[in-house]
Amino acid sequence: MILPESGRTTVSLMNKEHIHDVVTLHKEAYAGFTNVLFGDKYLFNFMEWFASNDHCISLVSLNDKLEPTGYVVGLPLSEREALKKRQLKWASIGLLRRPYLILHPTLVKKVFAFAKSKVFPIPTIRLEPRAGIVGLVSIAVSPSEQGTGVGKHLLASFEINAKQKRFDMMRLYVDSNNARARNAYISMNWTLLETDVESGSIMFTKKLK
Numbered sequence: 007m008i009l010p011e012s013g014r015t016t017v018s019l020m021n022k023e024h025i026h027d028v029v030t031l032h033k034e035a036y037a038g039f040t041n042v043l044f045g046d047k048y049l050f051n052f053m054e055w056f057a058s059n060d061h062c063i064s065l066v067s068l069n070d071k072l073e074p075t076g077y078v079v080g081l082p083l084s085e086r087e088a089l090k091k092r093q094l095k096w097a098s099i100g101l102l103r104r105p106y107l108i109l110h111p112t113l114v115k116k117v118f119a120f121a122k123s124k125v126f127p128i129p130t131i132r133l134e135p136r137a138g139i140v141g142l143v144s145i146a147v148s149p150s151e152q153g154t155g156v157g158k159h160l161l162a163s164f165e166i167n168a169k170q171k172r173f174d175m176m177r178l179y180v181d182s183n184n185a186r187a188r189n190a191y192i193s194m195n196w197t198l199l200e201t202d203v204e205s206g207s208i209m210f211t212k213k214l215k
């Protein structure tokens with residue numbers, strides 16, 4: 007497996023020893039996001055899924071003390087439903103432990119948007135064949151390291167891994183308000199394929215073949 011080095015950043019495969027630090031930096035980078043509300047167990051199991059699954063991609067960037075400064079994870083689209091099912095269990099446990107979260111504005115907004123999408127489904131672009139597509143599910147860089155090139159380094163490494171795993175295409179969703187992430191994908195030559203005006207999320211893709 008070839009993983010590039012640049013300056014003081016090394017990218018390595020994520021292993022179980024990294025997960026605690028990865029969860030901590032995820033909570034800092036995604037402060038206020040729904041998945042952070044579900045608690046540490048939800049996040050730990052989320053990361054573990056990627057780190058222990060050979061056909062997924064899970065990478066960490068490390069500083070010169072070999073401490074994680076960022077991560078990126080992805081999976082074949084065909085496995086998305088299995089991950090969702092597993093995480094639903096951990097999300098429910100998180101909510102049962104802190105039922106007051108049901109009234110959290112972020113969660114209320116999400117539930118409302120989900121219900122609306124079921125009543126008034128929005129036509130979306132389907133990417134076929136799903137088997138050849140890897141979804142970049144999550145990427146984050148520790149806030150103290152953001153803007154220093156770590157994100158681009160992770161994206162370049164993700165792409166190398168996706169090619170080695172013989173995927174044809176990479177795909178991701180990002181909130182249209184997230185200018186920093188949007189710029190990072192554009193600067194790594196991802197193509198904006200679709201904007202979902204209702205949910206405010208944008209789909210980017212990049213062909214690998």
Ligand SMILES: CC(C)(COP(=O)(O)OP(=O)(O)OC[C@H]1O[C@@H](n2cnc3c(N)ncnc32)[C@H](O)[C@@H]1OP(=O)(O)O)[C@@H](O)C(=O)NCCC(=O)NCCS
Pocket residue numbers: 035036145146147148151152153154155156157158159179180181184185186187189190191193
């Ligand atoms: C999005 C994220 C992973 C990018 O990583 P990063 O290390 O900050 O980004 P980099 O330093 O590698 O910069 C990549 C590009 O982002 C853009 N960028 C960097 N800092 C920026 C800023 N303050 N504002 C706007 N764009 C910025 C630039 O276009 C840059 O490319 P360039 O150097 O060729 O101009 C990181 O900011 C992050 O963890 N954000 C919080 C979590 C998140 O939003 N994840 C993505 C959800 S889909």
